[in-house]
Amino acid sequence: MKKYYELRWEILRKPWNQPRGSERDDMEDKAIHIMACDGNKIVGVARLHFNGIKEAQIRYMAVEEGYRRRGIGSMMLRRLEEMAKEKGAEYIILNARENAVNFYKKNGYSIIEKSYVLFNEIQHYKMKKKL
Numbered sequence: 001m002k003k004y005y006e007l008r009w010e011i012l013r014k015p016w017n018q019p020r021g022s023e024r025d026d027m028e029d030k031a032i033h034i035m036a037c038d039g040n041k042i043v044g045v046a047r048l049h050f051n052g053i054k055e056a057q058i059r060y061m062a063v064e065e066g067y068r069r070r071g072i073g074s075m076m077l078r079r080l081e082e083m084a085k086e087k088g089a090e091y092i093i094l095n096a097r098e099n100a101v102n103f104y105k106k107n108g109y110s111i112i113e114k115s116y117v118l119f120n121e122i123q124h125y126k127m128k129k130k131l
């Protein structure tokens with residue numbers, strides 16, 4: 001798990017000079033974590049948690065740069081969606097960074113609304129997929 005959080009921080013926090021620890025929130029213990037590995041190396045991470053009985057949310061999706069566009073992100077997404085469905089979720093929501101909107105659209109998510117701006121520069125879009 002140390003390596004898992006390290007990759008999350010490297011991709012989603014470090015480029016914006018955010019301290020270690022900023023890559024976690026208070027849902028970690030209750031959430032479902034997934035990682036993709038190449039041998040011993042973690043190359044992709046993502047997380048699912050529940051906001052209610054019907055609503056699950058995906059956060060912290062990240063694939064190491066040299067491993068992108070090989071289907072790893074989609075594979076993790078599919079697995080989290082399967083698990084959400086198995087546990088009774090009816091739909092998934094997420095807040096996509098602008099650069100990831102196409103990735104989620106390709107995987108069946110639709111934009112609901114513009115949501116927040118992170119670190120004063122990363123526009124997010126709330127997206128949803130019915131399971």
Ligand SMILES: CC(C)(COP(=O)(O)OP(=O)(O)OC[C@H]1O[C@@H](n2cnc3c(N)ncnc32)[C@H](O)[C@@H]1OP(=O)(O)O)[C@@H](O)C(=O)NCCC(=O)NCCS
Nearest residue numbers: 061062063068069070071072073074096097100102103106
């Ligand atoms: C978003 C991210 C997780 C996608 O992971 P990935 O493993 O590269 O995604 P996939 O290979 O499964 O992509 C599936 C499809 O999504 C679309 N897609 C993925 N990345 C894209 C990009 N940068 N621009 C446009 N379309 C993209 C493509 O249609 C792709 O299929 P194709 O390669 O056959 O054209 C990865 O780019 C990433 O970690 N980005 C930086 C961190 C980040 O922004 N995370 C999201 C936080 S909300």
